[in-house]
Amino acid sequence: GVLVFFSGLAPALLMAPAAMVQYTVIDPLRARFPLLVAAMIAGWLSVTIKCPFDRLKTLLQNDPSKQRTATELFAATVRESGITGLWTGYGVTLGRDMPYHLLKWGVYVQAQALFRATLTGLSPGAQNL
Numbered sequence: 001g002v003l004v005f006f007s008g009l010a011p012a013l014l015m016a017p018a019a020m021v022q023y024t025v026i027d028p029l030r031a032r033f034p035l036l037v038a039a040m041i042a043g044w045l046s047v048t049i050k051c052p053f054d055r056l057k058t059l060l061q062n063d064p065s066k067q068r069t070a071t072e073l074f075a076a077t078v079r080e081s082g083i084t085g086l087w088t089g090y091g092v093t094l095g096r097d098m099p100y101h102l103l104k105w106g107v108y109v110q111a112q113a114l115f116r117a118t119l120t121g122l123s124p125g126a127q128n129l
Contacts, residue, residue, distance in 0.1 A: 010070050011057035018050035026105065035109055036102060043101030047094050052086035054093060 022042045029038035059073045068076075077085045 011053040011060065014053045015050040018046045018053075021049060022046040022101075035105060039102050039105035040098065042105070043098050044094065046101070047090070047097050051090050051093050055086055055088055058089075
């Protein structure tokens with residue numbers, strides 16, 4: 001039925017803290033490192049936190065019986081593969097998400113400079129972010 005569209009929603013919602021961590025650490029990282037390095041570190045941290053939940057979401061969506069819960073799939077994964085089984089697909093997830101994080105923070109910084117310049121009347125290159 002219609003509920004199939006919401007399979008995997010609970011683990012997806014549990015990924016929100018990973019995004020909050022990323023947004024929290026990006027400014028302190030930008031103060032210490034070049035933007036691309038800061039974005040890579042923040043992105044890596046985000047993927048590392050969210051990967052187990054992404055794995056559970058994928059397992060829920062691909063469960064042919066549609067009868068198992070996220071808790072049951074979590075327990076089965078740990079039982080069959082150990083705790084590291086929750087990070088199955090970590091490298092692929094990192095490869096998928098890292099370009100997105102680099103682009104996101106690059107665009108963010110450029111947009112921030114453009115808006116700041118528009119508000120102050122300076123050219124976008126005249127300010128150091």
